[in-house]
Amino acid sequence: MMQRTARFLFCFSLLTGCLLGSPLMAADKEPAAKADKPTIVTFGDSTTATRGPLVVYSMILEKELPAAGVPAKVVNSGIGGHTTHQAVGRFKKDVLQHDPDLVVIQYGINDSAVDVWRDPPATQSRVSVEQYDANLRKMIKQLKEKQISVILMTPNSLRWIPRMKKLYGKPPYDPEDVQGFNVLLKSYAAAVRKIAKEEHVPLIDVYAAFENYDKQANQAADDLLLDGMHPNTQGQKMVADLLLPQIKAALAKQDQ
Numbered sequence: 001m002m003q004r005t006a007r008f009l010f011c012f013s014l015l016t017g018c019l020l021g022s023p024l025m026a027a028d029k030e031p032a033a034k035a036d037k038p039t040i041v042t043f044g045d046s047t048t049a050t051r052g053p054l055v056v057y058s059m060i061l062e063k064e065l066p067a068a069g070v071p072a073k074v075v076n077s078g079i080g081g082h083t084t085h086q087a088v089g090r091f092k093k094d095v096l097q098h099d100p101d102l103v104v105i106q107y108g109i110n111d112s113a114v115d116v117w118r119d120p121p122a123t124q125s126r127v128s129v130e131q132y133d134a135n136l137r138k139m140i141k142q143l144k145e146k147q148i149s150v151i152l153m154t155p156n157s158l159r160w161i162p163r164m165k166k167l168y169g170k171p172p173y174d175p176e177d178v179q180g181f182n183v184l185l186k187s188y189a190a191a192v193r194k195i196a197k198e199e200h201v202p203l204i205d206v207y208a209a210f211e212n213y214d215k216q217a218n219q220a221a222d223d224l225l226l227d228g229m230h231p232n233t234q235g236q237k238m239v240a241d242l243l244l245p246q247i248k249a250a251l252a253k254q255d256q
Helices: 002-028 057-067 082-091 129-145 162-168 185-199 205-214 233-255
Strands: 040-045 074-075 100-106 149-153
Touching: 002 162, 040 057, 057 074, 057 129, 057 233, 100 129, 100 185, 100 233, 129 185, 149 185, 149 233, 185 205
Parallel strands: 040 074, 040 100, 100 149
Antiparallel strands: none
């Protein structure tokens, strides 16, 4: 009887030792490493968001990055009509909760818009350039605090089409000037350049790229636009091509 009791106690001690030891062993383990496949969030307005059958730059990147040796997950968090005001409000849910390694930010067209088509007409931009600057810096600060890489993009430049002239062809816009739809937008693009320089973050100057394309013989910025405002497939491909090397460089820097 005493022998059986001793054997029972011995076995019980082994069992409880294993059970009690399990949490300690688990706690001693290294935390699970983040997946090798980095996550990239593209954050913006309707020039970033998916639009029906249009192939947007996030889709192009998701295909081209693996071919360039960077198999990445690309999350498109663009929403049409949004300004940096809404962007700040949804930043945690639509960006940070994806636990990204890198975030691409592009806003400006809606921020700069003066809705002269309203009754009575608006007289100021939806978001002032000063508040636009502050909103972008606020998002960049949050990303830097979490050691998440960021790439800023200027908005693309615009061109008149009849429908846009009907809506926006009043002061401060000039429907008789080919650049008349960019009269305010260009200062928002300049603000992005300034922020990128001061915050030491990479910049993709889409505005300048579209304008430089327009200056070449037998080319026009209209070739890159669906409707005078949103990049078409060719315009989206240009943006993706500009982004690709910057994304590779930013992710490579993280690995160092």
